[in-house]
Each structure stands twice: as C-alpha cells, then as structure tokens.
Amino acid sequence: MIETLKHAVSVWALFWSDGYVAHLFAAAVLLLLLLKRKNRTVRQLLLPAALALLLFFFPLTARLLMKMVGDDIYWRILWIVPVFPILAFAGTELARRAKKLPRFLLVLLLLGVTVLTGKDMYQAGNYTRLHNLQQVPEEVPHICNLLHTWAQENGLPYVYAAADDHLATWLRIYDPTILMPYGRYGRDARNVYARALHSRLSAQDGEFAKITNDAKLLRCRFLIVPGTSEDLDAQVASYGCPWIGRINDYHFFYVPPDSPLTEIEENAAGDAGSAQNENTAEDAAASPDGNITEEGAPEE
C-alpha cells in the first residue's frame, strides 16, 4: 500500500518535472476554496479534479490502474485532472472583479508569473527549422536518395538496409519502400541476428566482423554504419562489403549476396549454416503467404 502511494507520488513529481505548475495548482485550489467555495462553477470544477486525484493517489485504485495501464505509463492517468483549466480559471477569477487598469495590471502580473515559473517550449530546444517538408532529420532524405540511386544503377529491385537506432526510426517514415530487419528500439526484429545487429550498430561497438556477418545472415543488401573513425571504411570493406558512400557520419556499404565467408562464418560454419536455415524458416514464417523470395524481400 505504502509502496503504491510512494510510486504515485513519484509519478506526480516526475509528471511536472522541475516546473512549478504543481505549486501553482495547489495555490489556485487553495485560493478558490478560500474565496469562492460557494461558487457553483468552482464546485463543478474542483470536485471532479479531487475525485481524479483520489483515484490517482489512493493505493487501492492506484494499484488497479497501474495494473491496467502499466507502471511505466501510469503518469497518463493525470491527463484526466483538469489542471490547466483550473489554473486559468483561478487566474481569471482573480482578475475579473478588478476595474479596467487594475485588471490589466493583474493580468500582466499573472502572465509574468506564468512566464517566470515556466519554460518556453521554443527555447527548451524542442523545435528545429528543417528544409524538408516531411520534417525528418535533414540527412534522412539524402540517405534514402543515395540508397535508391545506387540500387537502381546496380539493378537491385529493392533496398533492404540495416542501420542504427536513429535511422531505423526515421528511414521508413520518409520512404516506406525501404525494408529493414528491425525498427526503432529493435522492435519487430526479424530474429536474434536482427536484434544483435541493432544493438551493435546503435552502440557503435566496432565489432565489424560480427556486424557484417549479421547483415549477411539477414540478407540485407545495405549496411549503414555510424562512426567517425578514419579507417572504418577499410575495416568494413575487408569483410567483403564494399564501401559505396558517406553522408555526415554515416558510412554506406553494399552487402553482396554471394560475398565470401567471413572469418566468423568460417569459425562457426555449423552455427552459421543452421542459422541460415533458421533464418529462411523465420522469413517464411514471417509471411503468411510465404511470399519471401530467396533474397529475403517480399515479391512484387
């Protein structure tokens, strides 16, 4: 019980972070209770808010709600507390009785309090000026163009690429024709190799032998490796994946379907062989219609 209450309190604190809205909210409620408690609208606004907060903090209901939505997103329950309307209402109640000039000054004071106790959305670094209408990171359109151009020039019917978590998030938003072995946070990873490849590329662990091996096992045609190391291109290319280009800190490699076995593959020939079979089986299982070609991509 006490643990649940502690968790609810910590969720409340995290919800408002280091802002002062929680304090302002408490002050607004106090003010309304002291000055306007007989007002019908005040009752109509505060009673539902109190019931919502009771549901949120009372250990029994809190436990039940946490079970329903999950501990990690329990903070979303707070969306049903009309905090902002109550704050705006309390501010308006303060100002509305005053005459013209005092009212204007009071409103200015309230706006000043809001500005000083808050943090500007824009200055908090939330917005960026972008030059693509899709509003994806600037390098994403260039990367998609590079991959498609290369695929077209070399007769590849599709683009199947493995990249780090950042690109795994944005590539398919911009261009859904690009296939990937996993998505953001490794979600919908096709198999264990896809999960391993996602972790290695995102962590930039420099294990290029394993990275190229995983990409081959997954039958990706492109490997996008992030990094600033000068010999990165040569290192990856030495595992049978020729370098095809670079955009910012992303290096692009072609993963040929018939590239020679890497050292790791040779060392673990048995595992690799069984993995290849397992991979094919997984691919087939991935498609209810069994429409996965030998190259690992859906048929037209």
Added chain:
Amino acid sequence: MGMMIRMALACFWLVPVPLLCGQMFFRNRPFAWPESILAGILFMFSAAEVLILPMTFLRLPLHVLTVCCAAVFLAGTAAGLIRLCRFYGKNGGRDSVSAGKHPFSMKHLFNRKEFSWYLLAAVLVILLQMAVVSYFGHFDQDDAFYVGAATTAVQTDTIFEISAYTGFPYRTLPKRYVLSPFPILLAVISRLSAGLHPAVLAHVVYAPVFVGAGYLALWLLARRFYPEEPDSRGIFLLLSALLYWFCGYASRNQGSFLLLRPWQGKAVLAGVLLPFLFYLCLQLFLPSGQKEENEPWFLLFLGILASCHVSTMGVLLAPLTAGIFMVSALLQKARPNIIWRTILCCLPPLALGIVYLIL
C-alpha cells in the same frame, strides 16, 4: 498535383468537413463553429473507428476504406449543410443575415459588447503557436510507428498487414494498435489529399489543426464559465495559451503533448478530446443554471468512441472521465438517470476491451 493543392485538399478534409459534419448534431440551433468543428472531429474519428476495425480483420485494402470514409464524411457534411440551411430558412433568412446572424458572419466578433483585447491577444498567441508547430519540426521517435504505419499503409495499400518498422508482413496482429487505428485515418486523409505524403500531412497540416482544436475546447470551457463576460473569456484563453506555451520543463503534461506532437493520437487525446469531454460532461451532468442549450448526449458517446480511436489510453481515460463527472454530479444532487446514460455512452470502450481480450 502541386503540393499547395494537396495541402488545400487536406485542409478541406480537416476543417470545413468536420465543421459541417458537426452541425448535424445541433437541432434548431444557430451555427456555432467551435462546437460544430469539435463535434465534427468526434464524428469523423468515430466513423473511422467503426469502419477501420472490421476492414482490418477482413484484410481489405486501404483504397476500399478510403472510398467508404470519404462517402461517410461527405454524407455527414451534406447532412450538416442541410440542417443549417433548414434552420436559417425557418428563422428569417435574409433578416437574420442583415442582423449579423448569418452562419458565417463575423460581425458579432467586432461588436463592442463582444470584443475583447484579451481575446485578441489570446488569438494572436494561439495563431503564433499554430504557425510554430507547422513551420518548425520536432523530432519524436514515436513517429516511427504513428507516422510510419500511415506511410506503410499508403505505400502497400493495406491496413495493419505490414510492419511499420520493417516493411515485412506482421507475424501477429499488433493488437495494442489495431483497436486505436488513428494512423490509418492519417493514411486515409493522405489518400484523400491526392497522395500528400503522410509525414507532410501529419507535421504540417495535422499539427496546427489539432492545436487549434485543443484551444477551441478550452474556449468552450471559457464560454461556459463566463457566458456574459468577453474580457474574462479572453483572459482565460490567454492564460491557458501561455500556460501551455511555458510548460517546456516537462514532456509529459497535456500542454507539451499538444504543442510538441499534436499529430499523434495520444496528444490529440490529452490536448483535444479530454478537454472537450470535460466540457461535454460539465454541460450534460452539471448544468450551469443559466439558460443555455445543452449538448446532445450522443456527443458524449461519440467523444468516448473517438477517444478509443486515437489512443488505447482513451479506452480507459474517456470512461474514467465520464465516470468521475457522473459521480461528481451525483454528489451535487444530479438526477440519477444520468447513470444509465453514462453507462450506455461507455459501451464502446467496454466492447473494445472484450475484443482486446479475445485477440
């Protein structure tokens, strides 16, 4: 087709269509665009939910869904327009136009009794916010699914058959998302906008539209609290706009959700639908005592269904909101017949909960 024409088409589906669709819920009542546009949004989301769910399970292609959605939305628009014409036909026609009561007249806004400098300031701040969310980009990784599912649906002409993350067919249906198919509506509107890229539609068109809709819900609350005081309404809206704009210290509250990622279903739930549900619940459960025209109960039903459409959290939060206001009303001696009405309105999330368990 030019990008501007596509954007204009998208605006057509997101502003005039809900505006007129919403009018069909208000009988014998003059045109009131804030309620109408929000009611129209509820209607469109609810219709999309009812159409998308069976089509997902029947594995129908996206273009069939697009045709059905367009037909329903246009039928709603026609119904709203007819109701509006009938009302103004019955109530004076030309006389009402000359008296400034024309449905699209803006005369009353500049009427001395209605005008408020505070309201003007609030509107300017809100317009600035709408311009910022549309013109500038905000990177949110959740887009990988919420926008990715729409781009995937448009590209493959399927509904939740192909993974938004990989482009390969789903091994199992993503049941958490299937019941709240807001990204599929994005795909539908993209198709209806002559193929406007879903990412452009979400980031450039959806964003300002839903930020504006969020403030319309707050405006309705202001109008309820201060029906005869234009200055107080303006102050309320101005304070709300500033409170939202200055909540950059946290990323989880309603304000930051609405201003950072208004194209995502959960932000629409937190910033638009829940405030509108507060308003509807206040109107339906707790009359203000003034002479006013109550909103129809059917809107609460649509509001709860629309909440289920935009986010799985809506399945819980919308009935919870209705329940809280109902208990609050009963504590304030409301008539007990609101209980069964509320229960009826909460049937959609109950049904979706059962479907979720079956899946």
